[in-house]
Amino acid sequence: xxxxxxxxxxxxxxxxxxxxxxxxxxxxxxxxxxxxxxxxxxxxxxxxxxxxxxxxxxxxxxxxxxxxxxxxxxxxxxxxxxxxxxxxxxxxxxxxxxxxxxxxxxxxxxxxxxxxxxxxxxxxxxxxxxxxxxxxxxxxxxxxxxxxxxxxxxxxxxxxxxxxxxxxxxxxxxxxxxxxxxxxxxxxxxxxxxxxxxxxxxxxxxxxxxxxxxxxxxxxxxxxxxxxxxxxxxxxxxxxxxxxxxxxxxxxxxxxxxxxxxxxxxxxxxxxxxxxxxxxxxxxxxxxxxxxxxxxxxxxxxxxxxxxxxxxxxxxxxxxxxxxxxxxxxxxxxxxxxxxxxxxxxxxxxxxxxxxxxxxxxxxxxxxxxxxxxxxxxxxxxxxxxxxxxxxxxxxxxx
Amino acid sequence: xxxxxxxxxxxxxxxxxxxxxxxxxxxxxxxxxxxxxxxxxxxxxxxxxxxxxxxxxxxxxxxxxxxxxxxxxxxxxxxxxxxxxxxxxxxxxxxxxxxxxxxxxxxxxxxxxxxxxxxxxxxxxxxxxxxxxxxxxxxxxxxxxxxxxxxxxxxxxxxxxxxxxxxxxxxxxxxxxxxxxxxxxxxxxxxxxxxxxxxx
Numbered sequence: 001x002x003x004x005x006x007x008x009x010x011x012x013x014x015x016x017x018x019x020x021x022x023x024x025x026x027x028x029x030x031x032x033x034x035x036x037x038x039x040x041x042x043x044x045x046x047x048x049x050x051x052x053x054x055x056x057x058x059x060x061x062x063x064x065x066x067x068x069x070x071x072x073x074x075x076x077x078x079x080x081x082x083x084x085x086x087x088x089x090x091x092x093x094x095x096x097x098x099x100x101x102x103x104x105x106x107x108x109x110x111x112x113x114x115x116x117x118x119x120x121x122x123x124x125x126x127x128x129x130x131x132x133x134x135x136x137x138x139x140x141x142x143x144x145x146x147x148x149x150x151x152x153x154x155x156x157x158x159x160x161x162x163x164x165x166x167x168x169x170x171x172x173x174x175x176x177x178x179x180x181x182x183x184x185x186x187x188x189x190x191x192x193x194x195x196x197x198x199x200x201x202x203x204x205x206x207x208x209x210x211x212x213x214x215x216x217x218x219x220x221x222x223x224x225x226x227x228x229x230x231x232x233x234x235x236x237x238x239x240x241x242x243x244x245x246x247x248x249x250x251x252x253x254x255x256x257x258x259x260x261x262x263x264x265x266x267x268x269x270x271x272x273x274x275x276x277x278x279x280x281x282x283x284x285x286x287x288x289x290x291x292x293x294x295x296x297x298x299x300x301x302x303x304x305x306x307x308x309x310x311x312x313x314x315x316x317x318x319x320x321x322x323x324x325x326x327x328x329x330x331x332x333x334x335x336x337x338x339x340x341x342x343x344x345x346x347x348x349x350x351x352x353x354x355x356x357x358x359x360x361x362x363x364x365x366x367x368x369x370x371x372x373x374x375x376x377x378x379x380x381x382x383x384x385x386x387x388x389x390x391x392x393x394x395x396x397x398x399x
Numbered sequence: 400x401x402x403x404x405x406x407x408x409x410x411x412x413x414x415x416x417x418x419x420x421x422x423x424x425x426x427x428x429x430x431x432x433x434x435x436x437x438x439x440x441x442x443x444x445x446x447x448x449x450x451x452x453x454x455x456x457x458x459x460x461x462x463x464x465x466x467x468x469x470x471x472x473x474x475x476x477x478x479x480x481x482x483x484x485x486x487x488x489x490x491x492x493x494x495x496x497x498x499x500x501x502x503x504x505x506x507x508x509x510x511x512x513x514x515x516x517x518x519x520x521x522x523x524x525x526x527x528x529x530x531x532x533x534x535x536x537x538x539x540x541x542x543x544x545x546x547x548x549x550x551x552x553x554x555x556x557x558x559x560x561x562x563x564x565x566x567x568x569x570x571x572x573x574x575x576x577x578x579x580x581x582x583x584x585x586x587x588x589x590x591x592x593x594x595x596x597x598x599x
């Protein structure tokens with residue numbers, strides 16, 4: 001079997017600077033290169049000029065399409081950034097830390113709050129049932145069927161959850177959770193102070209962090225359980241009304257009984273709506289306002305110190321609630337404004353993308369039209385040359 | 400095509416070829432094709448100008464819509480700022496009223512400061528709400544303008560689509576006209592060849 005010896009031709013010389021001409025994979029849109037010799041006649045010169053013009057025009061068109069594509073990519077990147085910012089903003093507004101006490105004993109507190117609310121509801125129903133039965137008897141005294149239905153309705157109401165029950169439940173749960181979180185914060189604070197006293201140095205970093213974390217959780221607990229708890233403010237409002245009645249009674253003034261009477265009349269209207277029957281739908285709101293003003297004027301200022309301090313405490317809590325509500329309203333407005341600004345940014349970017357896309361479509365159409373024109377020109381020129389050649393051949397034959 | 404009844408052995412003259420070619424290929428057909436191409440070109444130009452105008456209109460209404468959205472955002476911020484400020488002032492005055500009612504009454508002037516502060520608190524809240532309502536109204540108007548511009552933009556887009564379709568039809572017509580003209584030219588060239596090679 002013959003063996004093939006490797007050729008030994010000494011050292012292989014590699015040129016210092018050589019060019020590797022790789023075959024370029026052309027774009028499907030790229031126009032074919034025109035190459036030809038130097039034209040000799042006028043027709044060939046004209047065709048060459050036409051071809052060169054077509055090539056230049058198509059290349060310009062391609063570069064425009066490329067630039068538009070790059071612009072679209074930039075815009076899409078911009079849109080992506082805007083959407084990411086919007087998502088982050090939405091996630092930021094939802095993230096709130098709950099207090100340790102609320103997190104651990106939340107369910108137990110809810111059960112306790114339900115029990116308290118049920119008890120309050122029962123107490124209220126026992127008092128109100130008598131009034132309801134009395135009203136039903138007076139209204140349907142001559143109609144036995146209607147009286148029976150009304151009594152049945154009054155009794156059934158005993159087993160139904162009313163707004164009062166729900167408000168008391170929310171109030172109790174919110175208050176208990178807040179107090180628990182406050183106690184947890186105090187515990188961490190006392191531990192931090194004890195650590196500080198023992199070490200005789202600045203607060204330990206870990207305790208400082210824990211204190212900061214607890215303070216943040218306490219603030220969120222205050223917001224969730226007190227400041228943004230509608231049930232808390234419903235019950236507080238009711239308590240304030242009760243204190244106003246008690247204050248009027250305690251004032252001992254001559255108009256005190258009148259003030260109490262007016263407040264009770266307003267409460268009864270709240271339940272039975274009799275003012276509308278008595279004064280009509282249009283006049284009833286004005287009568288109610290008048291009664292409120294009269295009650296305020298008659299109640300005067302209480303002389304009882306406990307009631308005074310209760311009123312002070314309630315007003316302070318309500319004032320703090322109003323300030324918090326104001327801050328929240330301000331922040332909410334800012335948030336809505338920023339959201340709308342982001343929407344405008346996204347809309348603007350989308351419109352720019354659409355516009356650039358339309359530009360690309362138009363450029364592609366133009367490219368197609370130019371390509372068609374080039375093809376037709378080439379075909380026409382070929383046919384022209386062929387016809388010219390044939391005619392010349394025929395004339396030569398005839399000659 | 401005219402063929403002489405008694406033709407000579409010698410080939411006919413070139414004028415005879417030209418006359419025969421004009422009679423056979425049909426100049427009216429070429430003229431119609433040329434007219435059609437001219438019509439297509441003018442229609443195309445007209446549609447392109449209309450498209451440019453519509454695109455300009457679309458850009459204008461879209462820019463106006465974005466501007467309206469920004470105005471609405473500003474007005475919403477203003478409304479919330481005034482309402483919030485009113486509520487905060489009201490809360491502060493309510494607390495002030497509570498503090499005043501806890502302190503010793505001013506017997507020298509006889510002024511009932513708790514009531515004054517309480518009334519001021521209500522006034523501050525009402526004033527904030529009033530100014531806020533004004534800005535809310537302006538925000539609502541800006542929102543309505545934005546919606547109107549959005550609808551105008553949609554209309555412009557619809558018109559653009561219609562113009563695109565018309566342009567596409569024009570292109571089809573142009574293509575078929577060119578094909579027809581090409582076919583005419585081919586017929587004409589074939590006739591020329593036949594006439595040239597014909598020796599009678």
